[in-house]
Structure formats: structure tokens, C-alpha cells
Amino acid sequence: MTPTLADRYRGRVVLLTGATGFLGKVVLERMLWEFGDCLRELRVLIRGDAAARLEALWPIQIFDRLRARHGGQRGFLAWVAGRVTACGGDVEQPDLGIGAGGVAALRQELDMVIHCAALVSWDVRIDRSINANALGTLRLLEATATGNPSLTHFQYCSSAFTHGQRSRNTAAGAKCLEVPFDPETSLAAELYPEREPLPFSVEAEIAAAQAYAAEAEARFAAERPLSAFMDEGRNRALTGDGRKGAAQIAAELRTKALEMDIADWGVRRAQSHGWNDNYTYSKALAEMLLMRNCPPAVHLSIVRPSGITACRTQPCVGWLDAYLLVEPLIHGVGTGKITAFPGNAEHVIDVVPADVVTSVMLAAAAVAGEEAGGAGVCGASCRGAPVSVYQVGSGNVNPVTLGQIERIWREYFTQHPMRASKGGAPVAVAPIGFYASAEAFASETRGRYLRPLERALWGLEKVPFWRSVPPLRAAWAKASRLARMVRQVLRLADLYCTYTLNEWVFDTARTERLMGAAGLAEADRASFCFEELREVDWRHFWTEVHIPFMRRYLLKEEDAPQPAAGAGGRAAATPAARL
Template sequence: MGLRERLAGRRVFMTGVTGFVGEALLERLLSDFPDTRIVALVRPRGGQDGAARLRRQLRKPAFAALRERLGEGAADTLAARVEVVDGDLASMPDLPADIDLVIHCAGEVSFDPPVDEGFATNLGGVQELLRAARAGGSSPHILHVSTAYVAGLRSGHIAEGRLAHDVDWAAEQAAAGRARQGAEDASRTPEQSAAFLAEAQAKHLRAGAQSVSRDAEDRRRQWVRDRLVRAGAERAQVLGWTDCYTFTKALTERYLEDSHGDLPLTILRPSIIESALARPFPGWIEGFKMAEPLILAYGRGEFPDFPASPDAVVDIIPVDLVVNAILAAAAQTPPAAEPAYYTVCSGFRNPLLFRELYEHVHEYFVAHPLPKWGRGPIAVPEWPFAGARAAEAKLRNGERVASVAGKVLEHVPRSEKVRRWASEFDRFEARVGFLRRYSDIYRAYTKAELVYVDDATKALHDALDDTDQADFGFDPACYDWKYYLQDVHFPAVTAILRKPRDPSPPRRAAANLPANADALAVFDLDGTLVSSTVIESYLWLRLADEAPAGRARELAGLAAALPRYLRAERTDRGHLIRSVYARYKGADPEELARIIDEVAGDILLRRVKPAAIRRVRAHREAGHRTVLLTGSVDFLVRPLAPLFDEVVASRLTVGPDGRFTGKLAASPLVGDARAAFLDHYAGRVGADLSASWAYGDSQSDIPMLRAVGNPVAVNPDLSLFRTAKANGWAIEEWPSTPGEPRAVVPSLRERSLFHVARAAAAATVSAGAPRAARGLTGAGSDAARSTTGGAR
């Protein structure tokens, strides 16, 4: 009988149907085995149960030809043929008692998982599978999809069959489970905690204590993960395997050999699985596998060399040949006492040398270069195959360049050009990191100069009748490498990089703001709304009516304090605000009010960015409640009050002598305090933060931006710029007002106008008329804020 007849009536339990091999296998069973009954284990995820996820799976390109063949209602027809069992490898329900065959395709496929996760998924998943099968009362044929690389760090020809090693799978599994607790304990020592805190403070101190704590804990978790990844890789190589993936796969095989008992067992070992030769269609691939990242990096001109022997065999096999071999092995049930082993590979019967692979890749990209949008085609390098030492030297040099450039960028003043440099540097750093990761992962593979022998697999293929060999063949000699690589595989994996790109800038806030009376629009002041700093604002007021000698003394004193202010700006913005405003000690509030009204206010208004004014007005037209949230003092921002429904600012206390004390009435709202204030404020006015907007320009604004559903980074510093890019926040460039005053000292004309205005005011006062000074309502004691109702 043919394969269709031998599998007819069988009830097949499958794992991994949402994975690469499992999806291709499911498509083949649904297309060509109408009398085979399928039960699939599918993990609920993202609010969807297993059945919903399967229906989504059946709408993917792999099933397009099948849907077209079935016509209207195809999705329902296909879904009806698959019985879905909700569960995963960690916990699955007992298998039905009438299961005839289990095809286990699921598992951890990352080369470098944390050691406990690798064991839990690969070995623990198979243990749970055998438990579920026996608990349900079935005695199925177990077909386990492993990998050819369980052979480990060996050389020469590798035959099919039981692996030759005496590693105790139970002891290694137990040690891997303990490794997690050990890493967690080590990460919480005082020394390690101090290191995490210091690193977080160096990056996020301006954002506030909560942001620092969150980042320190993230660093601790990443440290634990990295330690467990290293533990898996090092333990694997000590025992003779390339990495944690092959190590756990090999011990999973040993567990099955020791524990399958009276259940027939087949272990199928594919080599490097790549895109389809023919089914479901040529070039079909889901995600990037082992070779694709390297192929694409070479095509982008980012891979100058690779530490591999040019005459080593690269064992690649198309996914549909693997699926066909699974079907043939599934139809051939071995005796329970004699497990069957099949290696599905190409290196023995259709070898591809690494040098030949490079030549195919190079030839393809020379003929079909990837586009560098706006800069023409990308030129690809010629590999000298200089060896591992030379490749490592080039990589280390790139890492040194990245380290130096990163430190320089952190101290360059912000600008749009600097942000472009930062984007280019981030891409360069990511490329270097990519090369380091793949160099470390593949180094062991390039040292293993071996050839997998597939005698049993060839015999399985030869036993098929002519029709099945034509429909379900898996002979690796059936295709030519140039055709498969250059006509099928490379076009498929590079297609995404050849699609025309949208040349638009980073995501911006919506042009047409949705109407919503429950939304807030919260704006920072310095650097966001206006092109100024706290220090500049102070100088506008302090120097407006000073004689040259007084200005010189003030500027000299400020220059002496400037290094301290700059340090405060980089570490504690609240301290900076307190330090600068302490210089107002002894100032007359009424005199400052007049200066604001007559001179300095005009300077402030001329430094407001036109785009900011337009955005504030757009929010008001949409019915949003506009809020100015700033650490600046209330009397300074008074000219902007008509733009906003509420102004939240700092306030200086006044002493018994009627003059400012230089002390704030409450702590300034900076960093984390802004997020806490917004949460309280939204509850007080009935606003919906998830529908609200916030605009900021610096790292200290990050907590405020995280608090709303629509954060916008305006002319951001590098820290905020990178955070915004990482989180998909809108990034906007708001240019300064053309011709705005750049000097902090008022011009001669501005001072003259001021003197005229002051003389007129003095004359009015002496005549008994009230002074024309504007006032601000006071702030509550629990927050430094000033409220001014602006008419909509």
C-alpha cells in the first residue's frame, strides 16, 4: 500500500502545528491524507483558545492552494478536520485512548535558551507527552523530531542510531532546575544589587527614583537570564555538544530510549531545515531559521568574513523533504524493542561545501543586490576566509569603535543632526551585536567538520512505490544547489527587504486629533514649548534692568556655579531647579511681575515654537483639557496662561519682608513626580489617561510620557529619543521661531522700552492709580501648581 492507504484511518496526535515544520506537516496531511484523523495540541495565547489559533493558522499562505481548491467555506471545512486540544508542553490533558500515532514537532528551537528553559521545554515536554499518552490508555507509535546536530562536537562520518555517550539525563535535568534558583540568589547579593543600581542611576537618574528602580530590576532579570544562557552553553560544550539546544535534544533522545517501554519509537533527525523546494510552494518559509540572518547580513554588506573552513560541509535540507520523510517514517512502525533512527540530510548524497555556499550567495547578490534606499544598490564583500582569528580581530575592532562612539554621543548637545547620528550609531551597534551573537553561536558548528550518513533514510525512501516517491520523495539528490539557492531560497528570504519603503519620517502625532472631553493634553515647557532653560529664564529676569557692572557680577557668579548646575541637570533636575531659584532670594515679587509684563514675558513668547502653539490649539479644538506642567516658577509662565486650561508650576515663598525667600513652596514636579501627579490629577478631574496626550523633550519627561496613551517626544535628548524609538512613540521636530532672540541679555531697544514702561507705571502709581500687575491664583500645599482658567 501507498502512504495514503497506510495512514488512512489512523488517529494522529500532533504537537508544534504552529511551528515551521508542524505547519508544513499539517498542510500536507490536510491536502493529501483525507482519511487520516488529526488531533492537534495548541497552546491558548493572546486571549485566543487553541481552536481560534488554529483557524488563524489555516488562513496563512501555506494553506492558500488548499483553500482555493476547496472553495467557499474552506476554513470551516479544514478546521472541522482537526480536533484541537488546548494545552502546552508543560501541562497537557491525557491523550484520547484511540491515538495511533504521536508526531512530536514542538520544542525549544533557540540555540541559546536559559538552561532551565531548554530542559523544561525539550526534555520536560517529552516527559509530559509520554505521561499524557499512558494516562489516556493509548499505546501510540511515538515519532520524535530531533536534530542531526545531537551528534555534537565530532568529526568525520556520523551514522544513524543511538548516540554514544553516558551522560545522565536525570542528573543534568535536576542541575538545570537548580540553576535558576542559584542565579536568582546570586543576583540579589548586596554587591550585585549595588552594581545594578549604579548602572541604572548612570542611565536614568534624571527620570527619578522609580525609573531607576525599574531599570535596576530589569537589569537584574537580564543578568539572571544571561547567566543561565551561559550556564547552558558552557555545560553543553564541556560535555561535547555545540550548544544548549543540541545538548537538551540529545538528552531528550536518551530519555525516550530509556523510558518509551512498549511504545514503538522513531527518532527523526533533520539537519538545517530551510525553505520549501516545492510544497506548499517553492520558497515557502516561516520566519528566519539558521542560515537566513547570515545571508541577509551578507547581502546588506555587513558580513566581511566568517570563521569557517571553506571545505566544510554545510548540511541544508528543504522543509518539504523533511515533512515527506516524517510521513514515510510515520507509516513504518518499528518493533517496540528496536527504535528506528533516520537522519534527513543532504551532506552525504548531495554535499554543499561552505565555499560553494559563499559563491552562490556572492553570485546572487552581485546579480541581484539589495537596495540601500536613496543610495543605490548595496555592494557585498568578498570573503578571504582568513580564519577564525582574523574574523575575531575584525569583530573586536568594531566593538571598540562602538564603545568609543557611544560615549562621545552621550556628551554631544542635542540637535536633529545628533539624533540622526544616534540612529546611525544604533544601527551600527546593533550590527556589531548581531555579528558577535552569531559568531559565538556558530563558532562551535564551524569547528565540527562532520558528514551525516543517511543509509536508513535512503532505504526508507527506496521502499516507497514509484507514485509515493514522486509525490512524497525526500531524496536530497533530487535538486541542484544553484537552482534551489539562487532561484528558490534566496529570492524568498530577501523578498521582505526588496519591498518599497515608506520614506516618511518617524511616526508623528495624529494630524486630526479625535474629539474627547475626557482627554488631557499635557505639555512640558523648557525645550518642548519654548527654546529655553531654567537658567536662561532666570537671566531674562535678573539682567533686564541691571547696569553693566551688575550684569557682569551676576554673569560671573553664574559662571562659577554653572559646572554644579550642569551636574545637577544630568543627575537631579529637582536640585537644579532649587539651586537656580535660590538666586531669587531677596527679589521683589511686584518688581519681577512688572519685568515679566514689560520685557521678559515678550522674550518668552517670542521663544514659543509655532508648532507648539498650533498643537495646543488643536487639542483645545478637540475638546481636550490642556495642561502646562513645568518646574518653572509661576510668575515666569504667566504670559502663557491664556493658552491652557490649567498651569501647574513651581511657586516661591514670600518672607515677612514681602520679598522672595529663594525657597519653593513645595517640591518641583519632575521625573516620577509628574507621573504620580498626573494619576492623581486625572482622578480629580475625571480624565482618561489612556486617551490622553503628553509632550516632553528629555529623559526626565519619560515617566510622564509613560503615564498616557499618546506620548510624543519633541526634539528629544538621546535618552528619550531611544526610549521613544524602542516603544514606538511619536517623535516630532518642532523648529524654533525664526528670528527668535538667542541672547539671554535683553537688547538695547528692549531695555529702553522697559525703562519707558517703568517710568509710566511709576507716574501712574504716584497719581494714586492701582498698579497694572497681573496676579496668579495660589497653589495647594500638596503640589506646586498654579491654576489659570483659559477661555476655550
């Protein structure tokens, strides 16, 4: 008889990271809801004042059903105090920033790690992304596994988009399989065998990123001092609202220029090896470091979700508290700022609700490798630890295309328009014009919008004493603001076009085995259900769940429509208790 998940979690000491982030909050709530009375202890690793930051989580909406179960906030706080321990620690620091003694206390009797913490940004400098996502993961593994015979499982939440250029748009494009990466082989060597392969190893890539960042900082110090940004700083300070001085603005501009320089180098480096951006590249490097360093006695599970959206049913319909992959695009469409974008309307956009991701994570942490056919195959560089890779995506079971999503969003905003400003006129939305390439979109946008604005700014700055003439100063401020907006759209398109011009088909066979009779007891398969992805009505999800919650609770639009009371398709069960 297959043990229930409650049986598998009973008496466990679990460490969770990333609990202050969007997905981490969903995992934390779900663990308490399903297994709060089974776990021996749930430790939560949080940077800074861990106790205060954990305490600040408990009043938020995501814990409403736990409050209701325990008779209100007071009863809930009393119950949770005996089950959850706040542990200070920062994966970006050696010894997690708590020293050898703190690390020893953290891992005492610890037998499971669920690692959700990540620096989720496509636009961050590569050395920061690697330090947080790749080296941070290695530090956590070493801190929890070294000298700890109790640890039996380490789970890493990665990304399905670590498959990089393994899309159907490449000559070698095919279904992206649930297999681990080889720490000695780049994707480019696999995808482009006709090319001369670049040397690749995970350690060399980390060293190269750190070396370039140091070189860029030295170069900026020598060639682009603060004085080089002062003219722009003075102009913005003079034409702005006066909250920042010229020196502060100049310093911010210089910092941004430096960070973009290092970020852009990282993107070029990632793309040369077959990945697309700094975030997914750093997550792939993290997987490789785990493959290289996970002890043989510790089972490693890697969960790769695709684009994570709002919760569908659990803990409540539509819950979301962060800008993720699609939210900037939704906001841009609704406000009329995005009227064209590089993309292929026929391509599948793979997204998955956060509660489905959480179901797979919690099932995998307890069951990984025990389901029929579930054991993974180690790469040549693995130290012998068993590894299982689980991908969580909808494109393989319930695909929706970019064109369908655009029509759904546009029809929604036609019926429920956003406003240009608080109390302002409703924004009229038009069909999005899709460009076949990022280059075509950028060329058109620069020629039609950016260059005329830059010429206007140049002409205004040639007028003597323009800063002293209010109408000219106001014209400069408006043109400068519009130019920055256009550059922001170009940057957004550059970052996101990978996901709108390409499509991936993520294999989910191992995940489906895990979440079916081969992995879960019958008592668990209603609440921990992967099959519900097949039944999602995407129109209902976007228009009644995700966008209404985003507008009302994330953007704080008081007059936005309320999210639906229930989700489309079959609702997931929410049991009263799992003891």
C-alpha cells in the same frame, strides 16, 4: 504487496504538536493534503486559545492548494472542520497545563503522536531549553502513552546536529550514524577516551541546569539589582526615540544579562560533555529521556534533520515563514553587515528543504521498523521499546560547501541588491573574509571596531553635561548603536561558528531504505521522494527559491524578485487526492 501510506493512515487518530511553527505548518498541510480523507481525526496541540490560534492558520499561503482543491476558503474551512480538532495544551507545564481530565480526553483512542514542537534557539537559557525540549517531550510521552493501549507510535523530530562534536574535525570524527543515544554516556566519553570522563546521566544534567539557573537568579538579585543598570538605561532613554523609559530599559538589560549568564553556563556544560550549544544539547537529552521511558508497546521513531531551509516544491516553491539556521546569515550578507566570519570555505554545509523533511517524517510515522533492515537497536538503558532513527541531510548525497554557498549568495545580491533602508541606496556586497578560528575573528573585530567605539563612548561620557549638548548626545547614540551592532555580530559568530568551522557527514542509509522500495509502495515514491535531494541544483535553489521567497514574504521587500514558478531538478508530484 506493500501497503500505501494512505492505507496505513486510514482510520488513525493522530496528535500533532508544533503546528504553529514553521516545520509544523508544513507537516499539518502535508497531512491534510495527502491523508485528510483517510484519517479518522487529526488533533493539534496548541498553547493558549487553541481554537483561535488554529483558526488563524487557515488563511495563510501554505494552505493555498488545499483551498483550490476544495473550491475556495469556505469549502476548505467546511472540509477541514470535520477533520482537525484544536486541543489546548502546553508541553512546558505539568499535565500539559490541562489537568488530569484534559490529558485523559487528549489521549482517548489516540494511536499516533508526531512531536514537532520545540524551543528553537541557540541563545536561550539552558533551563528553559531543557524544560521545553527535553522535559516537554517526556511530559508529552507520559500524557499520551500512560494508560493508553491504543498508542502504537511516538515520533520525535530531533536534529542531526545532536551529534555535537562528532564532526570530521575531531580525532574520532567519522560518519554520524543513525543510532540512538545512551542515556548514561556522554559524547565526550566516546570522542575523547584519553580524557578523564565527567560523570554523566540525563537526570543529573537536568538537575544541574535547574540548580544553576536558581543560583544565578539569587546571585543577580543580591549582586546586580536594577540600580546597577540604570545609568545605561538613562543614557539609552535620553538618546533613543523616547518610546521606553529608563526604568524599562534597565529592566530589559538586567533580564538579558541574567539570561545570557544562564545560557553561557549551558553552552559550557554542553561542550564539556561533547555537544555544542543549548538547543542541540536539550534535543539530545530529549532523545535520551524517550529511550529511557518509552513503553515497550510503543514504537519510537526519531527523525534528525540537518539545517532546515525553505520548501523546495511542496506545498509551494520557497515557502518559509521564520528565521531558521541560515536566514540571519543571508540577511547579514545581503545588508553588508557581515563582511567577515569564522568559517572554512572547503567544509560541507548540510541543509535540507522542509518538504523533504516532512516526507521522511510522515513516512517514518507510518512505516518505521517495518522496512527491510529498518528496526533500530535499543541502548542498554532502553525499556525495550523498538526504536528507529532516521537522519535527513544532503551532505551525504549532494554536498555543497561554505565557499560555494558564499559565492552563490554574493553573486545573487550583486544582481539583486538589498537596500540600506526603504527607498535607500543599494547595498554593495564584497567577498566574505573567512577566519580560521572564532578567536581570531573575535580578536580582529574587537580590536578594529569594538574597542575604538568603546573608547569613544568613554570619552563622551567624561564630558560634563554631555547629555545636555545635542551634538554630543547624538554622537553617543550613534557610537552606542554601532557598538551594539558589533557585539551582535560577535554573538552571532560565536553561536554559528560551530556550523561554519566544522563539518558533519550524516549517515542516511536507513532513511534511504525507508523512502525506497523497502519501505514505500510504488504509488508513494514519487510524492514522498528522498532521492530528489541528489538532483537539487543548489545555485537555483538559493537564488530562485529560498532567498527570493525570504525577501518578498518574510522581509516584506516589495521590489524583491519573485521566487521561481518551479524548482530546479525534478519536481515532486502533487496528487489530486489520496483516498
